Amino acid sequence: MKSPSLLVRVILLIIISMVCETLLEAKPIEESTISDTVYTERLVDSLLDAASAIMVEQPIEALKLIEAVEKIAHEANVKSLIADVLHTKSIYHWNRGNYQLALENDRQTLRLFQALNDSSGVAYTLNSLGVTLMELELNHEALKNLLQSELMMVALNDSSGLQMVLLNIGAVFEKMDDYETAMSSYERALELAISLKMPSEMADVYNNMAEIKLAKGMQDEAYELYSQAYQLYKQQGNLDGIATVTLNLGDFYLQTGKLTVAENLLQEARELFSAIQDHHGTCESDLLLGKLYRRSERFEESERILLQVLKQAKTKQYLATYTEAQRQLAQLFYAQENFSKAYERFLAYDFARDSLHKITRTREFDNLRLAYQAEEKDRQLEALRSEREKEQIILLQKDRLRNALIAIAVILFAFSVFGVMMYTRLNNFNRKLEEHQEVLETKNRQIEEQAKQLEEANKRLLNEKKLAEISAQAKAELISELSHEVRTPLNALIGITHILRNEITAEEHRNYLNALYNAAQNLLMFTNNTLDFSKLEAGKLVLQSAPFSPRELVRRVLSPFEMNNTNPDLQLRHEVSDEVPDRLVGDETRFAQILINLVSNAVKYTEKGYVHLRISCVEKNPGCTRLMIRVLDTGMGIPESLQSKVFGRYDRLGNEGEKWTDGSGLGLTITKKLVEWMNGTISFSSIEKEGTIFTVELPFSIATRDTETTTNKNTHLSKLSGCRVLLAEDNEVNIMFTRKLLEQLGMSVTVAKDGVQAEEAIEKQSFDLILMDLQMPRKDGIEATRTILSKNPQSRIIALTANANSSIREELLLEGFCDVIQKPFDPKTLGSYLAGHLPH
Secondary structure (H helix, E strand, O other): OOOOOHHHHHHHHHHHHHHHHHHHHOOOOOOOOOOHHHHHHHHHHHHHHHHHHHOOOOHHHHHHHHHHHHHHHHHHOOHHHHHHHHHHHHHHHHHHOOHHHHHHHHHHHHHHHHHOOOHHHHHHHHHHHHHHHHHOOOHHHHHHHHHHHHHHHHHHOOHHHHHHHHHHHHHHHHHOOOHHHHHHHHHHHHHHHHHOOOHHHHHHHHHHHHHHHHHOOOHHHHHHHHHHHHHHHHHHOOHHHHHHHHHHHHHHHHHOOOHHHHHHHHHHHHHHHHHOOOHHHHHHHHHHHHHHHHHOOOHHHHHHHHHHHHHHHHHHOOHHHHHHHHHHHHHHHHHOOOHHHHHHHHHHHHHHHHHHOHHHHHHHHHHHHHHHHHHHHHHHHHHHHHHHHHHHHHHHHHHHHHHHHHHHHHHHHHHHHHOOHHHHHHHHHHHHHHHHHHHHHHHHHHHHHHHHHHHHHHHHHHHHHHHHHHHHHHHHHHHHHHHHHHHHHHHHHHHHHHHHHHHOOOHHHHHHHHHHHHHHHHHHHHHHHHHHHHHHHHOOOOOOOEEEOHHHHHHHHHHHHHHHOOOOOEEEEEEEOOOOOOOEEEOHHHHHHHHHHHHHHHHHOOOOEEEEEEEEEEEEEOOEEEEEEEEEEOOOOOOHHHHHHOOOOOOOOOOOOOOOOOOOOOHHHHHHHHHHHOOOEEEEEEEOOOEEEEEEEEEEEEOOOHHHHHHHHHHHHHOOOOOEEEEEOOOHHHHHHHHHHHHHOOOEEEEEOOHHHHHHHHHHOOOOEEEEEOOOOOOOHHHHHHHHHHHOOOOOEEEEEOOOOOOHHHHHHHHOOOEEEEOOOOHHHHHHHHHOOOOO
């Protein structure tokens, strides 16, 4: 829509001013059918709309009108009207580039809307605050306000307001060079604009998205987005939008050195801004043209147009544009080697910039001044201290000299008494005495210096000892905390997945759940890598011995790798020789850790080809066997110079210039220690750029009588039916799946969420088993167990804990627990484990 002519605007201003004066002097009309407040609200709204209409072209008149309206609002004492006026003043100062004044008005507006409990007003003001703070380069504070505005817009169900806020959030992330997050915000804003059928807002989003594409060097996609924005602006007849897109393209081609294309686009943008009488846009176009003429060494044209921009910006109070024009003129004169004019323009630019950032500069200057004063004071004190030390040294030397002279005089006087014959002997004696004294003083000084060195060395050793003790304590606390915080959610994940696998029959879903269950188990094993490292270092790791299936173990280990393999050029292969027994006896968990670490290491360093896991028998005797595990890959290989570091702690090997892989660097270190702990051997061979082969040999016993074990297990499980069990647990997720597992075993479950409830439940009825978590509110599991056993010594209480400390089991058994179950526990073996604690 075109702006009204200058004559119409002047007439409108005169009428508005007359109305304001009449209203300020008029007395209230008692018989009016419309209340004073409603009348004032309508008048203020109309006058603010008029001020907004002339704000760009007639800023001085617009400000006078806003101030007159502000006076009306204050006299009416209506806070909502005052807030609206302050918001309009903020927009006025923002358009002028006075962002500090705009910020102050926005903050006053926010306080008023908050006092009025006006959620919509607060939401829109937070958005304005965010935009202003962004212009002041306070991006983090801007983002904080915009995110609060987003939450309020969602709560208000204000889709158009939400679209506006998302566009501004994207602009902040774009200024912070976080293009991915910015693009995500722009995409959400675009979806809302499309759903609300808001073509102008759609064009704004396309324009901003194009700027990101340009910044990332994606010129074709940027051009397509600019074209879409241009078409939408054109369909709406939005000349301002068309001019803005054209100006952005001109600036881009100017920055990339395509000066001819840039000049044509900037001239076109200037004509468009002139047609819609957008003086600020015209100034921005001329500013870029002046910069272009300077770069193409058309100095006279550059000076002419920049002086024109300077005059226009000063008249219209475009402070930011005015400041940049001064800087461009300084650079122009510098390029012409007219250094006096360049210096004058730089001073003018510096002064203009100071007016925009006066508060910041003043604070910086004060801080520098105080720092300088403090530094100068320190220098003076140091000089004074040095002077005093010199004076003290001189006085000490004088005292020593005076004392020496007195001593010599006394000695000479004594010698004169004893006579000339004694002079020679006494003189020789004194000389020897002085020499001996010098030697003693030298030795004393050496002893004192050695004593100081020893004292400093002792202090260093004590400090190092304290630091080592603190480090060891922190390490132990970290391992304990990590154990509890990781094992607790893993316990829930494994338990719930196990329940779902038993209840869901759809094959596809069961496959997903099987993969999830296996991945959770492997995650537990990876966690144990770190937690077990300290045990291996201390030699306190305890190996378990139980039957397991090596073929099932291989499938379970490789399943997550196969599911997560998105590289079509990488194949995962495995082979278990027929001579390998179906069932072995040993530590399945540690064996799985070894396999996972070796396969994971091979996958990390192999981008093309295959990773092959092969298990065979080296020797097989009655009741025992020795397995050979080989992991082959066609990866990058290990250079000969680095092969000595393969099993080193925290070493992640990679050739210079190649991409480093993720990982802690402990995998192969722990693998080697585990293999040696299990009486096995590990070795490798590698050729750079061809591949690597890791070979492990481990001894295992061969399991027998599997059928009898299964029968006994089922017999034991039948004992659980109808048993009463008390589950003392405060974690809701753990309660949910543990109760489900126990009920599936036929047990009757009572839940207590802390130690006090557990004691109360036992007073009301008896239980066959008690499962007691250790960390609970009000009273923990250990205190509750002591109380229960003091009243019911026959109670069978099993501890539930996520603590992986090797000494926790002995400590809990001493407290009276009959056994300990560590989280996460295996749901498949829980029943047989509990059955073993019931009486026969």
